[in-house]
Amino acid sequence: MRTLKLESVGSSQIPVEAVRGMTQLDRSKFATTAHVCVLQLPVCDVENVLRKVKKVMVQLRNLKSIQEADEQTLKEILLDPALVDEELEREVRSLSPCCSWSERDVELTYENFGAAEIIEAVVGDPCRGHSRIGHLVQFNLREHLLPYKHLIGQVILDKLQPAVTTVVNKVYWNPRLANLHKAVLAACNAGDTLCDVFAGVGPFACPAGKKRVRVFANDLNPACYEYLQENIRRNKVSEFVTPYNMDGREFIRSVVRSQILLFQEPIPDGGSTIRKLHVTMNLPVLAIDFLDAFQGLLKDSWTGGEFQAPRMHVYCFVRDTEPNPSPLERVRRALGCDETVLPDASVKDTFVRKVAPGKEMRKLVFELPLQPLLQERTISEELRQPSEELRQEIEDDLKKEK
16 A cells, blocks of 8 residues: 555546556555545535535545535535635635534545546556447457456456446457448348358348348458357357358358359249349458459359349448549459449449548449459469558558457
């Protein structure tokens, strides 16, 4: 236990030098002493005096600013000594002539501090980039915060239970994208099929499964795959949703390819039921680049006839400072086609949200043309690999957005 003299009880009382850099939570290190001003007055005067002193009262968690005094006819109000001056004392005495003033040391512990100030005291800056869904809190931790991930999770559980029971930093979930998910789901009907190339924990897959859409959901991240499986189980959609843990291009060349071929076959019962194959690619940093996996996809298996084109839902980032090519031109380049194969009018380009100043997320919806699926590949593996500069930009974007 140590005494810490601070300018104001209203500011953080945490002994920063004792906790800065801590990676394993030691609650005892947060013990300290705060010096407060005590105003003692008759119970009958409290209501009038409170109007005058409310702004200078001590505001700390689990510490009552108004306390019982030794005598039942009296109350004590704890005030911030840095904010009490002679003028305030005179005004209070005019309202409560029998009041008395004194000072006292108050023992503070971990329980007196909030999650935000504890985390900031330990790591040196606020921990931003989190979302809360029900009992779940998901954090987007920057690299320099990773050593503190267990401490941050424990602090959040300590301070927010029972409302929060789980803290996650391994997967991506953003509740602000709820409308984005609804738009894709609105396009899917019972009997349709959805291939989700970058499924995450299943924000598209599970709701689609509830609509009786056949879903093939993939994510390369093992943690995402684990939670995707759990979400499928909890949402009771195992009958409709099949999870995969594959590279996106591998998923396109195997699972998506087989579904495209399946949709070329006649409906078994000979009925006229209309069904649609949807492919969603929600990885804005890289999704367009992965379209090259469709080149030559049916080259050795196409037998002719009317092509039942899958509907593509592709997300990307666009910067104001970004020169040509436009997102649509990037799509054509990745598919190895031109505007005669994929005309402007055939692509719906929709604004999704503003990500940062000069940067926005967009969604491109189009029917996948047959020609790229039948042609020889025009992009080599070597050309497909991003430069070191692009790799760094991708890494930075993923840290910010994911």
